[in-house]
Amino acid sequence: MKRFIVLIAAITAAGCVDTLVGPDPTTTPAGLFDIVWADFDRNYAAFGLKQLDWDDVRRRYAPQAAAAPSVDALAPIIGAMFRELHDPHVDLLLPNRKYYSSVDLGAVKTYFSPPAILGNYVPGSVMTPSRNIRYGKLASDVGWIWIGSFGGDGWASEIDDVLKALGNVSAVVIDVRNNGGGSTNNSEPIAARFFDEERVFSYFQYRNGPGHDDFTEVRSRTITPAGTHFGGRVVVLTNRRCVSATEGFVLAMKVQPGVQLVGDTTAGGFGNPLTRELPNGWVYRLPQWIQYDANHRVLEDVGIAPDVVVRITAADSVAGKDPQLEKALAMARGQGVPASLRKLLLVPARNRSGYID
């Protein structure tokens, strides 16, 4: 009997769950560097696209990390390593707001100026409660919907109120310039308001193995019409700071027949990042998937080219002009549209078939 009780007590005493799962890895600069490098080696999806020898990167940066006198000194070393990937979804953020990005989209000059638009083109615009959408009329028959961000949750249905408020306009310009992305929980429901039927707009594969070429099968992403449907003409305005979920939105809008893209090529960052935490409140991100457009093309580092390219110059900006918006307005009214497209645009959206690439 005593043996039985001793056995039970021994089992109970051994019940230290922390011991069972093992100790934490070291938090020295070299140890943290190893964690970050190995995490990318194991999970980063775009090595094949970047044509980067990640082992060589380790050979060059690990000695610097090992020589770092403190953890704080490690941050710029990791930042430099991230820049080698040239990926808008790779970045390191410190609690003191110090930010190390692989690509500095903030340095990209777009000359996009909301004050110029609000003052000169849509003076009576209105902001939605979430402050993510601003809307108004470019002309009596053309609405303007500026989506500044797809971040946050629970506001996508505001687009229904926007479309109702715009009334019987025959066309809308959806302006997503400088939109740095956010959540597909917002971008895809908004796109759904402009779809006339369920359509596949993109494909993707997740990295799912230790090999840099290990991926899941290709899966599709679809959008099904939802909410208040807008069946009129749609022009989407893009520029070089459109990235991430915004590019997903543009990919989606691009497959809806009759929708036209105008402005500048998007940033080319489709990565769907994992977020990671390190000691000291450091946070970094790395993309875990490869996204393809509806034609199975990879646009990472390439971006989505508009149907009609229009750029804003510094002089335009000084003069308060927005030639991208002016062109979008003209296209929304069916002006300056190639004959082949114009013919299609004259057909009501619900009767359209075919695909504009």
Add this chain to the structure above:
Amino acid sequence: MRYRWVGNAVAVVSLVLPTYVSAQRTTEAHIGLGLEETALRNPAESPYRLAGWGPTFSLGVDRRSSTSALDVTLRTGHAALHSGVSGGTSRNGVAAVDIRYLRAVGQSRGRVSWWIGTQMHATADISDHQYNGSFGSHNDQFGIVASGLGATVRASHKLGAGLISSDLAVPLASWVDSPYANLKMNGDALRLQFASLGRLRAFDESISYRVLRSQRASIGWTYRLSYMQYASDDVRRFARQSLSGVITIRLSGREP
């Protein structure tokens, strides 16, 4: 093919049950509520250990005679996990179903009754990691689903006015779905794959004490320690210990 194990499990239960209902038996229901400590180290979620406490709840029915026993138990738990290194937080939930069939194999000299048997189990362990960094507040889910067949052994002994028993179960053949990174990778599908004993190692040990009474209801406690280690491209470890108060209600038959 993927769900062949479900058919196998049903076949085992249907073979066991007919022989089981014929003898004179006692049927009891158990309801347990307690506190559970959870610790996990899942490299897909974080390189650091996440640990914390939370409530656990169990509901079970057992039917037994002097020679055999069939236990069905459902357990759930929830814990708020935290990493002392990274400061990361995660909400962890676990749900487990155990079906155990045991046969009495005799008593040792210390009057300890020994039982051995088989176990069918299914466990889902999901963590919702809260990233409150400056990239914006968002979350991501990680976890594992494991099911399969195993062996179980029970030792029980009358101690004072009560009965103390120890149950140990280990899986021998498992089917596991543990996405390489987060749960998003699976879409809506469950992707169970066979995991050999070399890849999934686990045990579930519980020690229970209950006061034996002539009334229909009795009280007791259960200490449980469970551990699961799944080795794929990395090694994922999940450990729990809990202490629960248990109410047992005799539905039919006599006190054991």
